[in-house]
């Protein structure tokens with residue numbers, strides 16, 4: 001089968017022939033119909049030593065089941081349309097059984113060097129990790145479930161109460177997903193800080209009540225709030241310096257939720273956070289129920305993430321699109337359709 005293969009951090013991906021996935025007894029093989037390009041893939045592929053040579057990335061997938069292992073759970077059959085958690089757990093521990101697969105001690109991750117990912121024609125998916133797509137959800141929407149679930153998990157971690165005010169730093173896919181769920185869950189105001197004009201427009205479409213182009217303008221907006229800031233700041237970028245910026249912008253006794261994945265060392269002055277008695281919370285990924293709620297709310301039309309999609313490309317055109325996304329710009333979620 002064809003897949004977009006990583007060779008080195010200073011080279012574009014190459015579409016080439018690779019072996020088809022061999023499923024374990026509890027696995028499904030899925031024909032990939034759509035897969036989102038994720039910021040963490042761009043991070044990992046740009047970082048020297050971030051990925052092994054030969055790795056196939058891609059973890060925001062939707063597709064059709066073409067093979068079902070003999071011990072697969074969930075009642076999946078050939079032709080079923082699915083998305084799923086990008087990783088395979090042991091299927092038997094408390095984390096796996098409760099849908100918190102990301103905390104399975106035996107978890108192998110899909111698309112970052114352990115299991116091959118979905119920038120390919122076929123993908124191995126765990127039956128315990130797969131989630132069926134409702135009738136109303138096409139493959140393009142199906143590929144957006146994973147990034148939306150990340151946003152939902154982050155907003156849940158903040159313990160956001162209706163009427164609270166939030167700020168979101170970065171209007172990439174995760175920042176937009178956080179914006180969407182913050183509105184859904186009753187945030188009174190959502191201030192989004194994002195340098196790219198096109199992304200600011202998307203943030204407004206997805207629920208931002210105010211958009212600004214960076215930290216300086218954000219600080220001016222926050223200073224006008226009655227308590228000098230918001231209840232929760234969501235950091236959705238993941239570059240060095242942003243923790244310090246969040247601490248600086250946060251109001252006393254507020255919360256900072258870090259959803260950005262910064263892969264380099266970063267510093268901030270703890271005393272600045274101590275003086276404000278800040279809560280600093282790091283979040284990762286999601287649970288299966290986040291996928292389920294996202295799907296249900298999409299299927300019933302109560303959330304619409306489509307404004308975040310800015311392009312769709314074939315697998316052949318994908319390496320070029322991937323390179324282009326490494327430069328900051330107005331592109332947001334780009335979907336690959338193998």
Ligand SMILES: [Zn+2]
Pocket residue numbers: 038039040059060146147
């Ligand atoms: Zn992702």
Ligand SMILES: [Zn+2]
Pocket residue numbers: 089090091092093094095096097104105106107
């Ligand atoms: Zn497990």
